[in-house]
Amino acid sequence: MNDNKNLRIKGKPNSNKNHFSLRLFFLCLLVICVALLYVRIKVETIKFGYEISANKKKEEQLLKDNHLLHAECMELKSPARIEDIARESGFRFPTQEDVIYIKDKTVIGEIR
Numbered sequence: 001m002n003d004n005k006n007l008r009i010k011g012k013p014n015s016n017k018n019h020f021s022l023r024l025f026f027l028c029l030l031v032i033c034v035a036l037l038y039v040r041i042k043v044e045t046i047k048f049g050y051e052i053s054a055n056k057k058k059e060e061q062l063l064k065d066n067h068l069l070h071a072e073c074m075e076l077k078s079p080a081r082i083e084d085i086a087r088e089s090g091f092r093f094p095t096q097e098d099v100i101y102i103k104d105k106t107v108i109g110e111i112r
Contacts, residue, residue, distance in 0.1 A: 075081070
């Protein structure tokens with residue numbers, strides 16, 4: 001009977017040791033998972049920061065291009081330029097003989 005008590009006493013510390021080792025293993029696993037999650041979040045944050053920076057640079061370039069195109073459009077629409085092109089194409093300002101005055105207000109296709 002004395003041998004059974006010794007076996008039980010010897011068995012308890014091993015069982016506690018295994019239980020402690022299992023707890024330590026899961027604690028280490030949890031810490032590693034949290035650390036990996038933290039690193040993943042930091043990497044994604046940095047990645048998004050680079051994307052935001054690149055998009056801001058692209059936006060600035062597009063705004064510059066838009067201003068240049070707007071200025072070019074205004075230059076192409078200028079009356080002086082259009083007048084020069086018209087004169088080169090043979091257009092001229094109308095004379096008094098070229099103007100036709102309509103006294104009566106008539107509607108095309110109206111029957112009287």
